[in-house]
Amino acid sequence: MSTKTRFAPSPTGYLHVGGARTALFSWLHARKHGGKYVLRIEDTDLQRSTTESINAILEAMTWLGLDYDEGPFYQTRRFDRYNEVIDELLEKNLAYRCNCSRERLDALREGQMQRKEKPRYDGHCRGQLVTDSEPHVIRFRNPVDGCVIIDDQVRGRIVFHNDELDDLIIRRTDGSPTYNLTVVVDDLDMEITDVIRGDDHVNNTPRQVNILKALGKEPPRYAHVPMILGDDGSRLSKRHGAVSVMEYRNQGILPEALLNYLVRLGWSHGDEELFTLDQMVEFFDIKDVNKAASAFNTEKLLWINQHYIKNADPARLARLLSIHLGDLGIDPATGPDLVAVVAEQRERARTLVEMAEISAFFYRDYEDFDEGAAKKHLKAAAQEPLQQLRDRFTLLDDWEKEKLHQAVTEVAGVLGLNMGKVAQPLRVAVTGRAASPGIDITLQLVGKEACLRRIDRALEYIGTRVEENAP
C-alpha cells in the first residue's frame, strides 16, 4: 500500500507553529515516499468549532505551501458512517450501552483520586441491560488483559497494559461520536498508512489500536512528534509572542523561512541548517526526528528569515514589501523603484516589517532626526561640508550614484576631511538616521529634490543648534 499521511487539526483556533510543524512532517513524509497527504478537519466538537478557524487554518496551509492531495474532509459530514461502525461494535458485543449518571461517575472518580488511583470507568454497565429507549452513551468494551505494543517511528517501542485502560465512550448521549472513534474510522476509510501527530496523543494510541483490533483491522504506523516549547522552555503560549502561523506572515517572515526553521526543530541532517523544500523532501526521514521537546527560538528564526530575504527574488520581495509599506501609510508608487530599494535593503533587514521601516525615508520625509544621530553628526563641524555638498548637488544634472560619489569624495578632499566626516552628516540629513545603504545610491534613490530639501532642513537644524549653544 502506498504511503498516505494526514493532518487533522480541530478548528478551534488558528494554526499554531506546533501544528504547522506536524503538518510539515506529515507532508514531507508523504512527498518523500511518493504518497499522498490528506487534510481532515476534526470538527466533531460542535461547541468549539468555528468556520473562522477552518478558514484560518486553510489560509495558513496555503501560505506555507503545504498542498494536500485529498480533502479537506469534514468529520461532521461523516456521522452516518461513524454510527454504522458503532452499531457494528454494539451488535458484536464489542461495545455496550451505559446509563451511569454524571453523579455516579463523579463520585467514582473522586473516590479513586482519594485512594490515589488512576481515575477511570469501572465497567459498571458492562453486564447491565440498558435499553435503547433511555438516555445512554455507548462505551467500547476494552480488553481486560494483555497489552498493546506500539512500535512508534520516533519513540520506539511503547507497551501499554490493558488493565490500565478503561471502557471509553464512543457515542455521547446526544448521539454524536467521540474523537477516539472518529479518528480510527477516518484513518481506516482514508487508508492512512502513517499517523504522524503530536505526542500528546501517545496515551490515546492504545485505545485506538484496541478499537482497530476489534474491527479486525491492522493499525497504521504511528509517529508521535514532540511538542514545541516557548523560548523559556515552558509550554508555548501567547505570552511568548507569536504562536499563530499567520502572525509570522504579518511580522514579515517568509514562509520558506518558517518552514526551514520548523523542520530543524527536532530534526537534522548532519550539520546542515538551510534546506529548500526539495532538499527537505530528499533528506527528511521521520525516524530521524528527536524524541525530546524543543524550545522555539525567535532569534534563530530571524537569522534564517534574513538568509531567505537576502536570497529571494527582488521582484517578489518588492511585492511583499509594498504591503508592509502600505501598513505604514506609504504608497511605493510615489517614490523610487521598489525593486531597486529592495536590492539595497535586503541584507539589512531581518523581516519585511523591518525593511519597510528602514526604507520609509525613500518615500517620504522623515518626521524627526534620530536623536542620537543628529546629536553626533549634525553639529557646527558639519555645516561647511553640508553647504558645499548642497552647492555641488544643485549644479548636478546627472543625478546618479557615480557622480554623487564623486561629489562627496571631492568635498571631503577639498576640506581635508575623511569620508566619514562628510558622508555621515549627509546621511543623517538625507535619511534622518545614522544607518542606511551606501551614501551614493541612497542619494540617487531619494532623488535630487528631496535631497536638497532635506539638506536645507539639516542646515537649519544645525544653525539653531549653534545659536542655542552660543554664549
Place this chain on the structure above:
RNA sequence: GCUCUCUUCGUCUAGUGGUUAGGACGCUGGCCUCUCACGCCGGUAACACGAGUUCGAAUCUCGUAGGGAGCGCCA
C-alpha cells in the same frame, strides 16, 4: 496520585564504546568600511546526578532528580 515519556553549550542540534565532544543561532574580539548591514577570521559555552557493565562510557544497564503528556459525554 497513576500510566506513558523525555534529559549534550543559554537555544536548535551532531554524535550510536576509544573524538582536543563537532556545527548553527545568540553573545563577543578582530578584519573589511562613508554608516548600518553583509562577508571573512577568532573566542565563549554542554554530555542533569549517582551507581554499575567494560581496559575504556555522552554512547549500554539500573536508580535518583528535574521536565512533559495523558488520566473528559475535548480533540
